[in-house]
Amino acid sequence: MTSSIEEIDIDTDEGYDPNDIQEYLTATIIAQNGMTDSIKERLKSKKAISHIETDKIIKFLYKGIETIPASHQSLDSSKVWISFWIFHGLDMLDALDNYPDISKRASDYFKILQNDKLGGGFGGGNSHTSHVVSTFAATSALFTIGTEEAYNVFNREEMYKFLMRMKTSDGAFTSEDGGEYDSRTTYCAIAVASMLNILSDELIDGVVDFLVSCQTYEGGFGAFPGNEAHGGYTFCAVSALSILNSLNKVDMDSLHRWITFRQPEDGGFQGRTNKLVDTCYSYWQGAVFIIVQNYYDQLNNNNNNNNNNNNNNNQKLLFDQTKLLDYTIRCCQQHDKIFSGFSDHPTRNKDFYHTCYSLSGISLAQHNDIPNIITTMNSNTQEQTVPPITINSDTFSIDPKSKIVEPIHPIYNIKISKCEKALKHFYSLNKIN
Ligand SMILES: CC(C)=CCC/C(C)=C/CC/C(C)=C/COP(=O)(O)OP(=O)(O)O
Numbered sequence: 001m002t003s004s005i006e007e008i009d010i011d012t013d014e015g016y017d018p019n020d021i022q023e024y025l026t027a028t029i030i031a032q033n034g035m036t037d038s039i040k041e042r043l044k045s046k047k048a049i050s051h052i053e054t055d056k057i058i059k060f061l062y063k064g065i066e067t068i069p070a071s072h073q074s075l076d077s078s079k080v081w082i083s084f085w086i087f088h089g090l091d092m093l094d095a096l097d098n099y100p101d102i103s104k105r106a107s108d109y110f111k112i113l114q115n116d117k118l119g120g121g122f123g124g125g126n127s128h129t130s131h132v133v134s135t136f137a138a139t140s141a142l143f144t145i146g147t148e149e150a151y152n153v154f155n156r157e158e159m160y161k162f163l164m165r166m167k168t169s170d171g172a173f174t175s176e177d178g179g180e181y182d183s184r185t186t187y188c189a190i191a192v193a194s195m196l197n198i199l200s201d202e203l204i205d206g207v208v209d210f211l212v213s214c215q216t217y218e219g220g221f222g223a224f225p226g227n228e229a230h231g232g233y234t235f236c237a238v239s240a241l242s243i244l245n246s247l248n249k250v251d252m253d254s255l256h257r258w259i260t261f262r263q264p265e266d267g268g269f270q271g272r273t274n275k276l277v278d279t280c281y282s283y284w285q286g287a288v289f290i291i292v293q294n295y296y297d298q299l300n301n302n303n304n305n306n307n308n309n310n311n312n313n314n315q316k317l318l319f320d321q322t323k324l325l326d327y328t329i330r331c332c333q334q335h336d337k338i339f340s341g342f343s344d345h346p347t348r349n350k351d352f353y354h355t356c357y358s359l360s361g362i363s364l365a366q367h368n369d370i371p372n373i374i375t376t377m378n379s380n381t382q383e384q385t386v387p388p389i390t391i392n393s394d395t396f397s398i399d400p401k402s403k404i405v406e407p408i409h410p411i412y413n414i415k416i417s418k419c420e421k422a423l424k425h426f427y428s429l430n431k432i433n
């Protein structure tokens with residue numbers, strides 16, 4: 001096999017065999033071959049454990065509540081995100097609620113981050129101006145804390161004014177006053193408004209058209225019309241369209257095809273064509289698979305004139321759940337004597353972001369029937385119905401003693417029980433518009 005791009009002499013065709021596709025080596029293909037090799041190596045090494053090191057992960061996350069490593073200094077504007085990654089990671093392992101004083105400490109801190117006398121919304125760090133993406137992280141963190149004290153932090157009237165101020169004339173939302181806008185900022189605004197029961201006709205005017213225009217010829221969605229399809233932005237566009245009940249406007253077959261090709265034989269998900277698998281996409285792309293599945297399920301139910309949301313019990317998901325668990329748990333769990341957590345790739349260090357989204361992806365892959373949650377917990381009613389969610393039995397073939405991570409809502413990435421409780425709370429309050 002040719003080992004570098006330079007060795008291919010295209011002009012003379014020397015050494016070029018059109019039947020051997022391995023000859024077409026590019027920088028990204030070489031990187032992918034390296035990734036496949038590092039996965040194979042990892043699977044042979046003692047580091048490849050097949051159970052989730054629950055206690056050590058909890059220790060890693062607890063430590064993060066008290067001390068942020070000096071190396072995270074540059075992430076000052078992401079304090080709100082670091083809080084969410086840690087809280088949600090712990091919550092999925094059922095280790096958040098008993099942490100001493102967590103509700104009061106988090107609520108007091110998030111009150112400081114909320115700019116309710118300065119135009120609404122939340123900043124990402126102390127004294128930061130409001131940002132739509134930080135506001136989504138703050139909302140998710142407080143939903144994850146899940147107490148009345150946490151819910152009472154929100155100033156919904158000011159939040160509504162903030163989101164209305166962020167609206168653009170083409171149906172998107174800017175990140176902040178004078179900031180950029182894309183499918184990500186638009187999802188964050190729509191998700192927050194639907195979570196807090198402040199979604200009005202005026203707020204959503206034009207949003208569906210903007211999001212639909214971000215779908216590319218590949219089938220996935222980009223940040224902006226004409227941008228390359230990417231898993232993060234596809235999650236954002238498809239989730240927001242699902243909240244707005246408008247997935248019928250999407251070229252769903254093309255999206256389905258695109259997302260199916262995002263799980264190469266490495267087992268994990270890649271964010272875009274020809275790029276490396278990475279554990280954060282276990283959630284971003286995993287959730288897209290589930291939203292697509294829920295869309296087809298609903299379509300089939302409607303075609304069958306059947307009003308039950310779904311009749312298939314123990315319905316498997318549209319991706320290879322075992323392979324995703326294998327990549328995430330065995331290849332990317334980085335453990336030492338005391339701590340454990342997840343990295344993006346087999347040869348890298350653990351961090352809070354990948355620990356949160358790896359556990360979120362594991363949660364999706366360990367459960368079947370999760371698509372039904374989207375239909376029954378649709379954030380526009382106080383009547384939340386939690387459907388039966390079955391455990392994917394393949395998870396036990398990887399390790400019979402597997403820890404089952406708590407099931408999450410695929411669109412909001414909040415533990416189901418916390419999501420149900422918060423939505424009931426906010427949908428019992430007056431709608432603001
Ligand atoms: C709700 C919310 C804030 C969602 C954000 C979702 C989002 C845009 C995630 C993608 C972030 C990410 C890892 C980009 C990597 O691009 P890269 O070019 O470094 O990596 P690649 O090679 O995997 O594409």
Ligand SMILES: [Zn+2]
Nearest residue numbers: 278279280344
């Ligand atoms: Zn990543």
